[in-house]
């Protein structure tokens with residue numbers, strides 16, 4: 001089974017770092033090199049004994065590349081929408097991103113809202129509750145993540161893979177899978193990073 005996942009959000013929220021953390025288990029610190037256009041990496045995850053190949057598209061957040069990335073929305077089964085908890089403007093952009101998703105993506109696309117850079121607690125400007133409230137308003141699951149420490153990065157992709165696998169093989173008598181409940185039960189809060 002193969003699924004297309006896209007990473008979206010303003011420039012600098014950490015999409016490339018988020019993907020590299022998941023793919024290679026590493027963090028690129030230092031210089032910020034903005035993504036040009038679009039790029040993808042594959043990673044296979046095992047969900048309940050089944051291999052799911054995720055083809056993850058890393059898009060450029062900068063406005064000038066928007067027309068390039070729009071063309072890819074249509075094929076995506078899942079979208080990870082990121083903001084940076086230290087940037088109010090990136091959080092304020094989320095509604096505009098959701099409008100854009102509504103316009104260009106498949107109607108039943110799986111969406112997850114992610115508040116990245118949760119490791120930067122001293123520079124936080126967006127409270128966790130604000131992310132939760134926005135996610136609830138749009139009926140999407142929410143996680144705070146850190147590409148730097150790895151917090152909740154794997155969980156975000158696993159939850160997506162589980163949801164897509166569930167949808168693909170949905171049987172009438174199978175208990176339904178609720179991605180929001182799954183994420184809530186599995187997530188680590190930034191305040192308990194010490195044992196990660």
Ligand SMILES: Nc1nc2c(ncn2[C@@H]2O[C@H](COP(=O)(O)OP(=O)(O)OP(=O)(O)O)[C@@H](O)[C@H]2O)c(=O)[nH]1
Pocket residue numbers: 009010011012013014015016017018028029030031032033034035036059060061062116117118119120145146147148149
């Ligand atoms: N502390 C911290 N820094 C991060 C995290 N994720 C990304 N960064 C930093 O944020 C900057 C931008 O990260 P990128 O991954 O390049 O951002 P992007 O969203 O891909 O940007 P575009 O390609 O322009 O859309 C880099 O300097 C990263 O080192 C994180 O979780 N924690």
